[in-house]
Amino acid sequence: MTAADQDWRNGALGTRVRVALWLRDEVGVGNTFSRAALRAAITGAEQVDRRMRDLRPAGWVIRTNLDKPSLRPEQLYLEKVGAPVWERKHRGAGLRQISAKTRRDVYARDQYLCRRCGIGAAEAYPDEPGSTARLTLGRMSPGGTGSAVDAEELMTLCARCDESTEDTAGARVGLAEVWRQIEALPDHLQRELLGWMAADARVMTPVERAWGLYRQLPTGQRDATQQSLRDLLKS
Ligand SMILES: [Zn+2]
Incomplete structure (x- = not known):
């Protein structure tokens, strides 16, 4: 595993992996962020929001103001980092494919x-x-x-x-x-x-x-x- 394998800027990584790394490195557990900031960071990728949601079944806990009323509507809160999807053996964690x-x-x-x-x-x-x-x-x-x-x-x-x-x-x-x-x-x-x-x-x-x-x-x-x-x- 090289440094590039864990760099959210690396466009060769899958979007879900990049989102996970960005959350881990730029947001950090216990901090808030916005969808706009996420979209601005992970450019050139489609459906960034959806890939972020796809982290939830892999054990990531990301709160919105629907389940955490102290948040403003545009705020999200990283409560827990789940499976390290940037590691090869965890890459498919929580993902089931739609046929x-x-x-x-x-x-x-x-x-x-x-x-x-x-x-x-x-x-x-x-x-x-x-x-x-x-x-x-x-x-x-x-x-x-x-x-x-x-x-x-x-x-x-x-x-x-x-x-x-x-x-x-x-x-x-x-x-x-x-x-x-x-x-x-x-x-x-x-x-x-x-x-x-x-x-x-x-x-x-x-x-x-x-x-x-x-x-x-x-x-x-x-x-x-x-x-x-x-x-x-x-x-
Ligand atoms: Zn529609």
Whole structure:
């Protein structure tokens, strides 16, 4: 083992290992840090937040203000360093792999739409013109421990919703604005929304399910399908 094998700046190491080393060397047990600082340190890597969460099943204890109310929303607290994942024999600690089949099954079950915001792959976010959504898998219950690998424990999320799963700061919208929109809904839609809230997931309607599947078709077939529907409605 060389010094570079335990240097969080070493881009050749896996992201989870780099995050672990950064926490050990730059934060230290008993100290707080922010996601922004973590992201600024581990550059050029995708899904840094998720890799940090992946340390938890390896015995790392990282608190948010959800389970430690003395923390500010943007603060995280390193309570315990777990398995030394930078050592070869611990590299896979706490990680169970999601099989390619499970991945496909979950996407298909969710009609290739984010279960939180309903966006489909490669669609643009309404509040971010020109953006492109990327789908990934997230766990059903954010509070769970261990890594989720079974279809029932997983759901389709876009990368943005996945990254914000544990963010409590409400960075994009204020509570008052959200409530204003909710209050303006007619009764039956408020009731529907309450159902989604209780399930912590959007329940797809038949038309949304059809839309999600349609969006998976290649462009030529989408055009043909659109024409067929037009013809069907004319007849
Ligand atoms: Zn989403």
